[in-house]
Amino acid sequence: MHDDLKLWWSPDYRGPTPNLELLDPKVFTGRFAARNWRNLPGPFYGAETDTCCTGPVCAPNNVLCDGDYQEFVAIQPRTPDEFRALCEAATCDPFWGYGCDGNQQWTPGLVRDYWARRHELIEELHTVLTRIRSRSPVELWELMQVQSVLEFVSMHACDYLRKYIYWLENGVPPDQGRRLPVL
Numbered sequence: 001m002h003d004d005l006k007l008w009w010s011p012d013y014r015g016p017t018p019n020l021e022l023l024d025p026k027v028f029t030g031r032f033a034a035r036n037w038r039n040l041p042g043p044f045y046g047a048e049t050d051t052c053c054t055g056p057v058c059a060p061n062n063v064l065c066d067g068d069y070q071e072f073v074a075i076q077p078r079t080p081d082e083f084r085a086l087c088e089a090a091t092c093d094p095f096w097g098y099g100c101d102g103n104q105q106w107t108p109g110l111v112r113d114y115w116a117r118r119h120e121l122i123e124e125l126h127t128v129l130t131r132i133r134s135r136s137p138v139e140l141w142e143l144m145q146v147q148s149v150l151e152f153v154s155m156h157a158c159d160y161l162r163k164y165i166y167w168l169e170n171g172v173p174p175d176q177g178r179r180l181p182v183l
Helices: 080-092 108-116 118-134 140-170
Strands: 063-065 071-073
Touching (some): 063 140, 108 118, 118 140
16 A cells, blocks of 8 residues: 555546645645645645544544644545545634645755654554553544554555655656665
């Protein structure tokens, strides 16, 4: 699932892809400069979102909240269904704090900066897991959501980010066997 950057939003995907330029500009008004550092590099990000925590409910495979209850895109959408869910999360945010221009904003250096801080994110996710497990009753959906993001960041983000940097530098996903940039 994570081994191919030919994600549905990439420029060479030929399936039924929503065009990012057709997204409602009133919904995606987040400013990249104000993005939450925890956002996984890619087209979507949370910036100055509200603190109602609706994003993780709307897009459980993609959105989490940080310790201040600000929403961030923990995993970029990988399917049209996840894209629709992320759009719903953005629509439910009364501050319109989500952005969709990440592909024009991220640079290889900024992606590497994210990678350099991954240990902070992993530590935060472990703290959240401990807090969830200590509650009674345990919210299983929330536990699974955080575990999924922790697994992605710990095990799959490196490969994803190397391919994303390649895509940023070349405008196309890397072919099989192509040498990938270092993080």
